[in-house]
Amino acid sequence: MSRADDYKQMDSAQAIDYINQRDWRESRLGLERIVELLGGLGNPQLDTRFVHVAGTNGKGSVCAMLAQILAAAGYRTGLFTSPYISSFNERIQIDGHFISDEALAQTTSQVRGIADEMLDHPTEFELITAVALQYFSEQQCDIVVLEVGMGGRLDATNVIPLPEVAAITPISLDHTVELGDTVGKIAAEKAGIIKPGGCVVSAGQVPDARAVITEVCASMDAQLTVVEAADVIVEQDDLSGQSFSYRDHHDLRIGLLGTYQPHNAAVVVEVVECLRDKGWQISEEALRAGLFAARWPARFELVHERPWFIIDGGHNPQGAESLAANLRHYFPDAEITFIFGVMADKDITSMILAVLPLAHKIFTVTADNHRALPAAQLADYVRAGGLTAVQAYGSVEQAVEEAMRTAGSNTVICAFGSFYIAGALRRIFKLDNQSA
Numbered sequence: 001m002s003r004a005d006d007y008k009q010m011d012s013a014q015a016i017d018y019i020n021q022r023d024w025r026e027s028r029l030g031l032e033r034i035v036e037l038l039g040g041l042g043n044p045q046l047d048t049r050f051v052h053v054a055g056t057n058g059k060g061s062v063c064a065m066l067a068q069i070l071a072a073a074g075y076r077t078g079l080f081t082s083p084y085i086s087s088f089n090e091r092i093q094i095d096g097h098f099i100s101d102e103a104l105a106q107t108t109s110q111v112r113g114i115a116d117e118m119l120d121h122p123t124e125f126e127l128i129t130a131v132a133l134q135y136f137s138e139q140q141c142d143i144v145v146l147e148v149g150m151g152g153r154l155d156a157t158n159v160i161p162l163p164e165v166a167a168i169t170p171i172s173l174d175h176t177v178e179l180g181d182t183v184g185k186i187a188a189e190k191a192g193i194i195k196p197g198g199c200v201v202s203a204g205q206v207p208d209a210r211a212v213i214t215e216v217c218a219s220m221d222a223q224l225t226v227v228e229a230a231d232v233i234v235e236q237d238d239l240s241g242q243s244f245s246y247r248d249h250h251d252l253r254i255g256l257l258g259t260y261q262p263h264n265a266a267v268v269v270e271v272v273e274c275l276r277d278k279g280w281q282i283s284e285e286a287l288r289a290g291l292f293a294a295r296w297p298a299r300f301e302l303v304h305e306r307p308w309f310i311i312d313g314g315h316n317p318q319g320a321e322s323l324a325a326n327l328r329h330y331f332p333d334a335e336i337t338f339i340f341g342v343m344a345d346k347d348i349t350s351m352i353l354a355v356l357p358l359a360h361k362i363f364t365v366t367a368d369n370h371r372a373l374p375a376a377q378l379a380d381y382v383r384a385g386g387l388t389a390v391q392a393y394g395s396v397e398q399a400v401e402e403a404m405r406t407a408g409s410n411t412v413i414c415a416f417g418s419f420y421i422a423g424a425l426r427r428i429f430k431l432d433n434q435s436a
Helices: 003-008 012-019 032-040 059-072 101-115 124-138 183-193 207-220 261-277 284-293 317-330 348-358 375-385 396-406 419-428
Strands: 049-054 077-080 092-094 143-147 165-168 199-202 223-226 232-238 241-246 249-254 301-304 308-311 335-340 359-364 390-392 411-416
Touching: 012 101, 012 124, 032 101, 032 124, 049 059, 049 183, 059 077, 059 143, 059 261, 059 284, 077 124, 092 124, 101 124, 165 183, 165 261, 183 207, 199 207, 199 261, 207 223, 223 261, 232 261, 241 261, 249 261, 249 284, 261 284, 308 419, 317 348, 317 411, 335 348, 335 396, 348 359, 348 375, 359 375, 359 396, 375 390, 396 411, 396 419, 411 419
Parallel strands: 049 143, 049 165, 077 143, 165 199, 199 223, 308 411, 335 359, 335 411, 359 390
Antiparallel strands: 077 092, 232 241, 241 249, 301 308
């Protein structure tokens, strides 16, 4: 029996274990490996068209809205995102349906047949990117909404040709070891997805990031549209949803909560305008239906009422600041109990300081990831920030049980800091995030 035959016998669990092997979990930016890997597969990335989305915060929400709109317009739409919340398969979707276990196993087997022959073995993210691009090609997607994993310039997803549109969501400090220690340096990496003659949509950025994006677009002769915050007019915003107007678009409704979501949706509107200019047939009805129908787990997600329970995947200082702003907006008089778990390589002190003024108490947990900071050490960070009402718990389940048990009539429980604890929490609340 050949090695290729062995690969064909992998089931989905074995495929996931193969992709997630510790031997190639490290982040190694660069396009050489993904170019070789996809070349061995026949360059499936050349068979479809893309919307490429980079940025620090809001990428997932923008991708979810775009995928819904394109599917509503009648296009066979692929969606590639990371990380997953509840199921590995959710990272690769077509028209809202997760890749099946059988397709995941089969496509990973094809990828493995090439990857294991390479002298420089692909990383975990490169493997899953190759699986996604091969699957979308085989499934003959009309268009794929492709989320960058880290950075942009040297990210594995940047192996694609000129996309229909490149979108850049708000940029802030994150992954500073890999991408740089200033917003300007990080913006230069994110702007690496801009290709000559491209169509680019950018969220409103801090000045350093905006200057970099503008300069790169000018050097690439790329058309740049910037979503100005003043053009986004929020008309209704409560726990039932939001409506807003943007330039010539009035009374647009979204189901996603968060004061930043209308601004994310405005980026989506501009991407749709770029696509229309290129000949994509996207009706106003499809635009509105997709915006309203889009859901994105663990982004200021309300999962329980009285006590109110919010799950938020915010995992960097800007995300924590947005979370704090949302809590002030939606629950101005509440006592907040935080459940907090985070990766050890994050700017933990800044995240704590962002939420500390709102914290009645904080329960720390260890996220289910080898990079997670242990709960006891995280509690020490909180105490160093000045809050003594902090307790470390051995599991997310224990923290939730205690938070719910001790909640008063005016308590809001908010879990944040990592998508890994978000997945555990959604399982506790039996929110499996099944495909449509």
